[in-house]
Amino acid sequence: MTRKRVVVTGDVQGVFFRDTCRRTALQYRVTGWVRNLPDGSVEAVFEGEPHHVAILVEWAREGPPAATVRGVEVVNEEPEGLRDFEVRPTPY
Structure with missing residues (x-):
C-alpha cells in the first residue's frame, strides 16, 4: 500500500478534473479524495x-x-x- 498527495496547477478547474479523477480512481481501485483549491489548483x-x-x-x-x-x-x-474515493469541497 502506498499514498501520494498531488497538487496540479494550470487550467484544471471547471474542466471536469475532479469527476474524471474520481472515475479513474474507482476504475483502478484507488482510494482517496480530490478537491479544488482556492488558488485555482487541484489537490x-x-x-x-x-x-x-x-x-x-x-x-x-x-x-x-x-x-x-x-x-x-x-x-x-x-x-x-x-476506504473510498470522494470529491471534497474547496477549503476556504
Missing part, C-alpha cells in the same frame, strides 16, 4: 497498490481532455487506510 490524495497509484499520478499529469496541466507536485505520505 488529490491517492492510496492503493503502488502500480495503480502510479497510474493515477501519471493521469494527473494530463488530466481530462479539456484541462491544461502546467505542473504536478507529488509528495509521498503514510497511508491512512482510506
